Amino acid sequence: MKKTQKECPDTPTCSVDYAFKRIGGKYKGRILWYLHEHMILRYGELGRKVPDITTKMLTQTLRELEKDNLVDRKVYHEVPPKVEYSLTEVGKELIPFISYLKEWGDKQIEKTNP
């Protein structure tokens, strides 16, 4: 049942894996959701919205989302610097699904804490 690790085996569920990797991780879901709610957020604003995230993880997560073409990064070359983040078109395609997931989560939480 075991050989070596593969990045993405050619099974029918490969795309499930692919997608999960792109939105998995500790903060990606929330960041995408906040960007959906606010359209545009600056680096510091995002940091304040995600409780207790470190600058390291905030930057790292944003870089990954950017690399996967889910988030746009717009730099204003001013002093002090200003950077705005927003969803790309591809990123926006994920919103219906995150929305669905959020509703499901709400329902489950409600069931658990009556």
Next chain:
Amino acid sequence: MKKTQKECPDTPTCSVDYAFKRIGGKYKGRILWYLHEHMILRYGELGRKVPDITTKMLTQTLRELEKDNLVDRKVYHEVPPKVEYSLTEVGKELIPFISYLKEWGDKQIEKTNP
């Protein structure tokens, strides 16, 4: 920007986090999808469907899904033993979203490998 870790801060996105934790992890997405495709699968069948998973991770993942009430476990007390896994009603509610995610993944993969 940092105090201490909380399990689930009372923010509007709490439920996004909640949901992601329940379907995150390396194998949960695929296992839920396979159970959706086949309705009922035995332990060994699942193991064969998920490439390279170890018995440890298969058992552990199934136990978590069971605990979160996403998967049903039916034991037949025979020799040799037989255990069947299937989606619960709550688990089935996640299928539309995994389905959406899968289609999105397929599209992205297609774009990347033309």
Next chain:
DNA sequence: CTGTATCCAGGATGATACTG
């Protein structure tokens, strides 16, 4: 303000052996 760079701890996962 918007990050980078290190170093490190802890959790998640892997390898392997064994059992009812």
Next chain:
DNA sequence: CAGTATCATCCTGGATACAG
């Protein structure tokens, strides 16, 4: 067949300091 147990390893994410 369907697991459990143990030990090893990897890798995510946390703490902290510093920079343009």
